[in-house]
Amino acid sequence: MKKTNIQHRVKDHILEGSKAIALTINNINLDVVSAYPITPQTHIVEDLAQFKADGKAEYEYIRAESEFAAASIILGACATGARVYSATSSQGLLLMVEVLYNISGMRLPIVMTCANRAVSAPINIWNDHSDAMAVRDSGWMQFFAENHQEAVYQHLLAYKVAEKMSLPALVNVDGFILTHSYEPVSIPSKSLIKKYLPDYKPETGTYLDPNNPVTMGGFFSSDSYFKTRENIVTDFNLSLQEIKKEYRKLKKVFNFKDDSNGLVEYSGPKKPKVILVTMGSLAGTIKETIKDYQEVGLLKITTFRPFPSEEIIKAAGMCENISIIEKAVSPGSGGPLYSEIRAAISQTGKRNIKNYIVGLGGKDISQKMIQKIIKDSRNKGKQITFIG
Amino acid sequence: MNTKNKNKFLSPGHNACSGCGQLSAVHAVMRGLTPDTIIANATGCLEVTTTAYPQTSWGLPWIHSLFENASSVASGIRAALDKQGNHTTKVLVQAGDGGTYDIGLGLISGMWERGENILYICYDTESYSNTGIQASGSTPYGAATTTTPNGEKSVGSTQVKKDMLAIALAHGLKYVAQTAAGFPDDITNKVKKALAVSGPAYIQILSPCIPGWKINYDEAAMMGKLAVKTGLYPILEYTNGKLSASSINANFKAEPVNTYLKGQGRFKHLTEEDIKHIQSLAEENIKKYRI
């Protein structure tokens, strides 16, 4: 079986995931950071505050009194031509929702990290993807990282594509599983990052500047609002190619190889009987499990928004049994990823597409469970199953 | 949209009501500014009536994000400017009383706490004008609004107007002031003074609302003046936490609240007893703010 992990030159450090992200963010030429603490995101913004306190950071660090304020602060800063950053989780992300829609509608290229965590009630601090799914339609690109190294690179990719397309981006990293664990990881240097991601210089007349006054966020009639929304959708579609292109460049500049094209990553046999589909760190567990199965492949979705339908059809459309294993559920429907994959693949003929809801509220997902799912994948029965 | 060739900070041609007290106050505020200013505006009448895309009335860089977050957006603007090494460009927030007293209060507190160099102006129409005159934390006792209507069993609003100035002062603001439409020079003057202070400043301007107060289109300035003369809405100025100027001074001779109240449809249901109560509120002010 082909090795699918990112193959790196040498991993420079063994770092906590949060530290790896914070160090990377500090190596980007950043202007303003604003954030509010929430587990499991907190280490990232604590690290960023510490860098600042130690004189090792150039950005302005604005302590916000809520996530709603933090999102609004970076909105204001970005609208004034600054490159900005924040990070949050769960309740914090949900508190930001109104601002998130506003940011994308204003076409501000803001990047945030979401350390994914379950949403209350009942209150629970552990990992699942409910928070990311709650902002699915907010007009933010969404990336999901499998491991520390991928998280590091996805942040660079996110800024690059965000600034090119004037769309905001959320980089999802599984809470605790990635934010609090230690892995070998290499942190790209400032100079190499600059080669890939030049300093942010928005066009004159697109941001708040007394020398070139503009009105931003005015009142739109139905006609102009409709057109604006349509434009966002068009640009989201265009961003699919942009992500692929920029991911290729990323690999070149940072000198690594993997099986991902920035949108999806397939690992497994050429003609699998079963394809498992997932996002985030669970891909690691699945990769380990399917080593013992000749006929089972894994399709990892690394970009959830824009949704890479074509890539998914290409990779999984011809497979008879497709099982989507996800850490979120839309009550009254099924897993959000499942619904979208089913919609994409239904164009290619009759397929046995199944949905396994796992890991809600951080419930452990074992290799045994994955084995059980693989076994059940070819059964034509129940479509949506909770495994926990 | 680029507005560089606009020669005025706020051009005529907006679609506010004829005689709008808020817009006249805004004009007076604009006269206190220089072109080196960025404005963050909350949702409300001012935003809606001046920015009907693709047109705009604004000749200064201007942004509207949401109803409750103009203060935080301003913090972000300030941070971006500071990062550029630009400490001279002024940042101004404009919001109504709904955005200030109610939904935006927590975020304003955060901004003040951080001590940022931002001037916050509240145009106090004593209700949510934009959405059809609902009550806010600023709505005075006895005022009928669409969510505090008067009726057989209701006098209208029974709440006491929240003391925003005290809240601002509690944050240690070096400049806090209150004034009213009808005193344009005073407004301009206070804006200039506030901008000369380094750190956060707060100015609250009573802005009579033609449909909200149910007054005639030519009465906004007069109502602003009457509010001051009755003592219900004195002109006040606090520098470094101390009351440094007040319209309730040696020259002050209070007019009875009756004329003020009787001139407005929102108060027309009040009984003699209600009016007496409001008179006592004015007298409390007169005691409290006399210098």
Ligand SMILES: Cc1ncc(C[n+]2csc(CCOP(=O)(O)OP(=O)(O)O)c2C)c(N)n1
């Ligand atoms: C979160 C949110 N809630 C409610 C509204 C609806 N809304 C828009 S403007 C407004 C009232 C504005 O009142 P105020 O701040 O007093 O300004 P005015 O219109 O009186 O100038 C309301 C309730 C909104 N835009 N956003």
